[in-house]
Amino acid sequence: MTRRDFLIAGGLFLTGFLPLGFSGPVLRPPGARRDFLARCIRCGQCIEACPYDTLRAMDITSGGMAHSPYIDPLRTPCYLCQQRGPDGIDRPISEFLRCGEVCPTGAIRKIKNTKDVLANVPEDMKIGISVLNRDLCLAWQYDSCGECYYNCPLKDRALRDFPPDMIFSESTGIRPWVDPRHCIGCGMCNYVCPVKEHVASEVMERSHKLSLFEARYAAMVRNLVGRAGPGVKLPAIRVTVRP
Amino acid sequence: MRGRPHGFKILYLRRFSQVITLAVIVVVPLLSMNPYDWSPSRLVQGHLPPPTVMPVSGDTWAFRISNFSLLHPVAFIEEVLSAKVIYVPALVAVAIPLLLTVIFGRVFCSFICPAGFIFELNQKTNGLMKKVGLQRDLYVRDLRLTFLVLLLILGVVLSVPVISLFDPPHVLGRELIYLFTHHSLSISGTGLLVAILLYETFFTKRTWCGSICPSGGALSEMGRLRILRISMDRDACTLCQKCNEVCPYFLEPMRLAEEGGFDWTKCDNCGLCRDHCPTGAIKYTLGYKGS
Numbered sequence: 273m274t275r276r277d278f279l280i281a282g283g284l285f286l287t288g289f290l291p292l293g294f295s296g297p298v299l300r301p302p303g304a305r306r307d308f309l310a311r312c313i314r315c316g317q318c319i320e321a322c323p324y325d326t327l328r329a330m331d332i333t334s335g336g337m338a339h340s341p342y343i344d345p346l347r348t349p350c351y352l353c354q355q356r357g358p359d360g361i362d363r364p365i366s367e368f369l370r371c372g373e374v375c376p377t378g379a380i381r382k383i384k385n386t387k388d389v390l391a392n393v394p395e396d397m398k399i400g401i402s403v404l405n406r407d408l409c410l411a412w413q414y415d416s417c418g419e420c421y422y423n424c425p426l427k428d429r430a431l432r433d434f435p436p437d438m439i440f441s442e443s444t445g446i447r448p449w450v451d452p453r454h455c456i457g458c459g460m461c462n463y464v465c466p467v468k469e470h471v472a473s474e475v476m477e478r479s480h481k482l483s484l485f486e487a488r489y490a491a492m493v494r495n496l497v498g499r500a501g502p503g504v505k506l507p508a509i510r511v512t513v514r515p
Numbered sequence: 516m517r518g519r520p521h522g523f524k525i526l527y528l529r530r531f532s533q534v535i536t537l538a539v540i541v542v543v544p545l546l547s548m549n550p551y552d553w554s555p556s557r558l559v560q561g562h563l564p565p566p567t568v569m570p571v572s573g574d575t576w577a578f579r580i581s582n583f584s585l586l587h588p589v590a591f592i593e594e595v596l597s598a599k600v601i602y603v604p605a606l607v608a609v610a611i612p613l614l615l616t617v618i619f620g621r622v623f624c625s626f627i628c629p630a631g632f633i634f635e636l637n638q639k640t641n642g643l644m645k646k647v648g649l650q651r652d653l654y655v656r657d658l659r660l661t662f663l664v665l666l667l668i669l670g671v672v673l674s675v676p677v678i679s680l681f682d683p684p685h686v687l688g689r690e691l692i693y694l695f696t697h698h699s700l701s702i703s704g705t706g707l708l709v710a711i712l713l714y715e716t717f718f719t720k721r722t723w724c725g726s727i728c729p730s731g732g733a734l735s736e737m738g739r740l741r742i743l744r745i746s747m748d749r750d751a752c753t754l755c756q757k758c759n760e761v762c763p764y765f766l767e768p769m770r771l772a773e774e775g776g777f778d779w780t781k782c783d784n785c786g787l788c789r790d791h792c793p794t795g796a797i798k799y800t801l802g803y804k805g806s
Contacts, residue, residue: 282665289673310598310674313590315577315685316692320547323566325696329689332703336675339689339701355565366568376577376586377594378602 303381311379318371345459400457408508418446420461465507525786574688593676620738630683659732751796758788
């Protein structure tokens, strides 16, 4: 290896770190510190310990962030280390939130997973915040949804019915809105929201049969997406990082 | 009694330790796999069995059993340099591995490192290729310290622990974690391991361990003042050259007695020369000896 080869290889290696500065916001595990990337030694223990396999590792295209854990709420939301019993009540499955419990360098804080952790959520547990787009929302536009409201682990606190800016409602359906004070950003609403690409495109595909109900659903979604125009981000309720 | 070969081979101890480590890094992620990983819908939480919560996790980079955790010294140094903070539980976790390295030298590489184990087994394929005539020597000089310093500086500048991204034993452990939790492999990690294996099959054997590995370089710097070393009894030596042949890093144990004839930092106390010495002239000795 000559010096020239060495410099070329070094330059290529360094360009691999470029995405560090140009990447969009990434959802980190609950309790991630501000200097998360510097502290994370990419040991993979949080990914291994995550009981619902929510945490995924970033790939090589993210350059210097490669192998650090992130949450993709469209694939798996964060269940906050809770197990839902047959009575519908969430109970903690571990003493601490698993990712913080196993983190060897303190990149993720250790958060106690007590019985009332969802009743009063510690501030540093918050992953992000959900943002609802009312123009895309089936509940707001067609009065025929409410999935996010019913599935939210903080139902009636993080996701509520009947927003304060609405004075009077004639409808009987849900009118969901996000309360930023309580929202953890676990991504459950993002996960269950039906306004998605594949639902929108299904109505066009005659190859597989949809039931009448599904067809109506898909048609509504397609209508909404079409009305909102191109370049719109789906689904209607999305998790972003906290400012 | 002088000139009698050793009864017990260090190789057996080493293989035992290596196989145990490999088994651990395979079994630990396997244990934390969820029973319903292949279930099509995981939304209906209340109807699922509780997910597995294992008290044990990790690989050779960082390992944890309940509240007892271990940390690779290089991982600790990198974290301190890139985050500019010392995290006390990490300091506690790194104590035992660091102490072992200072006392026994780079034994992580020879007794524990699972990637090193695989590369060591790969020496057989290298020998096979040599017989067939497909192998050609392309020796890279010892760049471990150069890489180590460069990558540590890069880590300080970018605030990213760079060596953690591609340290082979950790890459292997991490790939196993990915395999058993998300049933996928990463392109970069698997690609790196395959590339190293191919290089060491068709070109010089043990190139990564001997000339490139930055974390191995760091460990050998830590083990400079170690008390476990090999030593040679000159009178018993029959100049058979067997030790020179078996040394994986092309060191020459026959020149042990000479001043400056042996690269002490590169030796990882693997004991192959000791095992192969027909007269037992090469021994392990305890005690400080300036290098």
